[in-house]
Amino acid sequence: MADDTDLTWDDDPLEALAREYARHDEDEDDFAVWTFDTGALDLPPRDPSVTAPPGAFPLEPASGSSPAPALSLPLGRRAAPPPRPPAQSGPASVWWTTVRNVLIVVAAAVLVSTIFSLWTRPNFFSDEFRAGLNKVQATQRVISIQPSPLPTDAHQVRIGIIAGHSGRPQDPSFESDPGAVCPDGLTELSINEAVARQVVTTLSQERYMVDLLTEFDPRLTNYQADVLVSIHTNDCQDYGAAGTGFNAASASARQTTRGKDEKLLACLISQYAATTGLPQHYGLTYDMTEYHTFDEVAIDTPTAIIETGFMGNDRAFLTERQDLIAQGIVNGIRCFLLPDDAGTPVPGS
Ligand SMILES: [Zn+2]
DSSP: OGGGOOOOTTSOHHHHHHHHHHTSOTTSOTTOEEEEEOTTSOOOOOOTTOOOOTTSOOOEEOTTOOSSOEEEEEOSSOOOOOOOOOOOOSHHHHHHHHHHHHHHHHHHHHHHHHHHHHHOOTTOSOHHHHHHHHHHHHHHHHHHSOOOOSSOSSSOOEEEEEETTOSSOSSTTOSOOOOSBOTTSOBHHHHHHHHHHHHHHHHHHTTOEEEEEOTTOGGGTTOOOSEEEEEEEEOOOOOGGGOOSBEEEEOSSOOTTHHHHHHHHHHHHHHHHHHHOOOBOOOOOHHHHTOGGGGTSOTTSOEEEEEEEETTTTHHHHHHOHHHHHHHHHHHHHHHHOGGGTTOOOTTO
């Protein structure tokens, strides 16, 4: 052990001793004995009357020592370790400290959550709370569903168009029903059929399911559709200046679908007027308000009848601008089926 020391004679002996002891490997026995040569030290002769205070190292000559006495230190107690050098405070140290703290937090979180889940009973939350949670999750699923535009395969929008007076008359004694007839032979039926065909063609191109129906079509019994419009034209009589414009009506007696009927009627009137430019004629007849088809179709089929114009004063328009007449009716139906398109007529298209 003495060979490992690096004492210099300039050192204070006790300080050197303490320093050497500090170098002592901590794994060594607490009761190790140090022996080193004190021959060169100029120690005064020992006074036997002087006793060391309690806790002080007793100095005893090592046994078998020769002229150069040896200092023997039975170490009953380890001296206080020297202060450690200050911890490194550089960036590397900060980084390592941070990483270590994060790892500790993560490990603690994993441990706590594992313990919590192990100890959580399936009925930890009340039935009421879980019911509310399910409701929230279900609501989120509903909201996430994207609405699909109409018409869809799930519900094919069905539209019925009646060409007024077409088909076999109700009275079997008549071969056909031309409707109103002008002196020169112009028939209401010819105008109604031409307009109805254009309406059906246009709506079919918009991928609606459209039925072209005759006046007394057997299919009209309990007919179910999203909308049904019957197309007629006013007669050729001379009503003076008042004999111009269009009429429209819905069933006066049907109460169950009154709201839908009125909405359809409002759309037809506003869109037809805006598209054709024809004025609305307010003289409604019994044949319109009590139109026979109103009583035949299903009670929840919105139904309306329109008189497109007067064959006298409006004759030129009825025979030359049937495209606008048809478009006015189409716009009225689209207004009813697609409320967002209300007020956007497409004149002349
Ligand atoms: Zn008619």
